[in-house]
Amino acid sequence: MPPSKSFKTYHQGILGRDYRGFMDYIQRPPARYSVRVNTLKSSLTEVERILRKRRVDYGSIPWCSDGLWVSQLGLDFLEHQLGFFYIQSADSMIPVLALDPQPGERVLDMCAAPGGKSTHIAQLMRNTGTLVANDNNVRRIRALVYSIQKSGVRNAVITQNDGVRLSGRGMEFDRILVDAPCSDVGTARKNPQIFDKWDMEWVRALSALQKKMASAAYGMLKPGGVMVYSTCTTTLEENEHVVEHVLSEEGAELAEVKLDGLNHSKGLTDKAGKSMRIMPQHNDTGCFYIAKVVKNG
Amino acid sequence: MDDPVEYDGAGELYRVIEAQFGCAITLEGRLYSRLQKKSTRLFLYAGGEPPCLRQSWIGLHIGDLSEGTIHPSIEGAQIIGEKATKNVMRVSHEQADALFKEGSIEHKPFDGIVLVKSGQNIICAAKHSNGRLVGLIPASRKTTL
Numbered sequence: 001m002p003p004s005k006s007f008k009t010y011h012q013g014i015l016g017r018d019y020r021g022f023m024d025y026i027q028r029p030p031a032r033y034s035v036r037v038n039t040l041k042s043s044l045t046e047v048e049r050i051l052r053k054r055r056v057d058y059g060s061i062p063w064c065s066d067g068l069w070v071s072q073l074g075l076d077f078l079e080h081q082l083g084f085f086y087i088q089s090a091d092s093m094i095p096v097l098a099l100d101p102q103p104g105e106r107v108l109d110m111c112a113a114p115g116g117k118s119t120h121i122a123q124l125m126r127n128t129g130t131l132v133a134n135d136n137n138v139r140r141i142r143a144l145v146y147s148i149q150k151s152g153v154r155n156a157v158i159t160q161n162d163g164v165r166l167s168g169r170g171m172e173f174d175r176i177l178v179d180a181p182c183s184d185v186g187t188a189r190k191n192p193q194i195f196d197k198w199d200m201e202w203v204r205a206l207s208a209l210q211k212k213m214a215s216a217a218y219g220m221l222k223p224g225g226v227m228v229y230s231t232c233t234t235t236l237e238e239n240e241h242v243v244e245h246v247l248s249e250e251g252a253e254l255a256e257v258k259l260d261g262l263n264h265s266k267g268l269t270d271k272a273g274k275s276m277r278i279m280p281q282h283n284d285t286g287c288f289y290i291a292k293v294v295k296n297g
Numbered sequence: 298m299d300d301p302v303e304y305d306g307a308g309e310l311y312r313v314i315e316a317q318f319g320c321a322i323t324l325e326g327r328l329y330s331r332l333q334k335k336s337t338r339l340f341l342y343a344g345g346e347p348p349c350l351r352q353s354w355i356g357l358h359i360g361d362l363s364e365g366t367i368h369p370s371i372e373g374a375q376i377i378g379e380k381a382t383k384n385v386m387r388v389s390h391e392q393a394d395a396l397f398k399e400g401s402i403e404h405k406p407f408d409g410i411v412l413v414k415s416g417q418n419i420i421c422a423a424k425h426s427n428g429r430l431v432g433l434i435p436a437s438r439k440t441t442l
Contacts, residue, residue: 041375076441078397082371082420106345130345145354146437152372154326155344158354171348 002027003195010200014236014268018279022234025280030189032284033073034090036116037066040123040152042084044068050079062261064093066123083150088116091186091278091285095179095230096120098257098276098290104129105174110163110217113140115147117179122153131156132173134163164209167216176217176227180210180242186232186287189280207237211245214293218250224297226255230290234279239289240272246293247271255292267291300352301340304330306362310339313367317410319382329355336363341376360422368410368433369422378412378419386411386423386430393420396432397440404430 003023012019037047044066051058051070054077061067067090075087096117101107103126112118112133122131133148133156135141141160148156163178183203188194214229221227229246231238246252254274263282267275267289275291304310307328314322326343342356359373369377378385386407388396393415396402407425413432414420422433 074442078394078415078420078440081397081438081440082375082418104345127343130347132348132350141353148354149358149370149372150438152357152375154341154357156354156356157342157344157347157350157352159348159350160353161350166350169349171350 001192001196004198006200007195007198011234014234018265018281021281022279025284026185026188026287027192028189032069032071034061034067034069034088035075035085036064036088036093036120037068037085038083038119038123038151039066040127041082047079047085050084061090061093063259064090064097067093081150083152086116086119086147086151088120089286091283091288092116092232093120094259094262094278094288095177095228095290096124097259098230098292099175099177099226099228101125101175106130106172108132108134108166108171108173108176108217108220110134110166110176110178110213111180112144112158113137114143115151117177118144118156119147119151119153121177122148122151122156125155127154129155132159133157134159134161134166136160136162164212164216167219171220172222172225173220174222174225176221176225178213178217178227178229180213180229180231180238182206182210182231182233182238183235184232185234186280189286203235203237207235207241210238210242214242214246215249218246218252218293218295221295223295225295227293227295228290229293230288232286232288234287234289236268239277239291240267240269240275243267243272243275243291243293244269251296252293253296255294257290257292299331301329301331301355304328304337304339306330310362310367313362313365314377317367318377318384318412320377320380322377322380324359324376326356333361336361336368366410369412371421371434371438374412374422374433375419378414381412384409384411385414385419387414390415394440396421396423396430397434397438398442400434400439401426401429401431403428
């Protein structure tokens with residue numbers, strides 16, 4: 001099903017000159033796939049050796065030293081189930097790189113399932129400190145447990161809560177990832193059915209929830225702490241407007257995200273200009289929106 | 298399901314591991330357990346103070362203790378396997394692939410639980426049943442290729 005007229009009109013309105021490139025790429029199937037080397041269990045050299053043995057072509061992902069482009073999606077062989085690498089889209093590695101979690105810190109992944117970003121966080125923390133991996137959906141938590149276990153993560157506690165209700169319980173974190181539920185436009189290359197589901201009423205409902213989640217997360221940051229708000233979608237309402245809400249309501253500051261080798265554009269509003277938009281035509285990936293918010297200390 | 302609780306039987310666990318796999322081991326972190334019908338599920342948690350929230354899961358599931366025998370998970374086998382000096386069984390790469398695809402491979406009989414090694418890697422624990430080496434591999438960890 002091609003994108004609806006309202007989808008096209010909306011995106012033409014917000015993207016301007018980038019609209020044509022966006023519409024061209026968003027309707028193409030993915031050109032390549034990717035994995036993240038799980039450094040808790042293996043190494044880049046070892047995974048490259050495995051891929052060669054399994055006759056899978058691979059190449060470096062410029063913005064993620066643990067990431068590899070691979071030539072095929074069928075990778076569920078022994079070393080995958082041993083947790084030596086994690087099948088993950090290259091764009092979804094970016095929020096965790098922006099978060100930049102450090103060993104020994106206390107980190108919350110508010111919407112953690114199915115676990116790609118949580119396991120990435122754990123490996124950057126080198127299995128030290130505390131990772132609270134939260135999600136509110138039982139079925140999705142099963143997938144999260146599978147990812148955490150397979151990846152050999154030892155520093156995580158999995159909790160099942162509505163993210164908004166986590167605040168007010170006296171918890172404080174050095175870093176928080178809010179990879180919010182969204183309208184998923186960025187996944188359309190893998191899942192074109194998303195075009196059927198897309199409408200502005202849904203987007204507005206998601207935006208209201210996302211604002212609550214981002215504010216709740218910000219409230220749990222230690223002074224000087226860092227929150228990364230991300231979505232895999234394109235709308236202003238789910239991205240820049242959510243960040244602007246946190247900036248104005250909470251007095252937060254926006255910090256720039258810099259990752260070598262990653263093409264991107266700036267946030268579409270002046271106030272959220274330091275945030276990052278990754279569009280499919282930038283790196284031949286899906287879409288992502290990433291904002292790095294710092295709590296005034 | 299109940300939350301995992303701190304496990305106070307580390308000494309017993311270490312004795313069981315030493316008896317089964319011939320290695321003195323001290324796990325870095327805190328042990329948690331969750332009672333099941335016929336076994337105690339054990340978790341190794343290496344993080345800081347956990348949050349005061351209901352926990353669906355904590356740390357890494359390292360195995361199940363049942364009637365004085367540890368049945369290591371894949372990750373538990375990998376941890377114990379670093380130091381194990383007995384009951385380590387070697388299989389070829391082809392057998393390892395088949396074990397993770399089928400769940401078992403033809404094998405001559407042996408007693409108890411072994412750790413299965415392929416190349417440089419401990420890949421899982423296993424037992425013997427009906428002429429086959431049966432991997433202690435959850436259905437979700439079997440390969441599809």
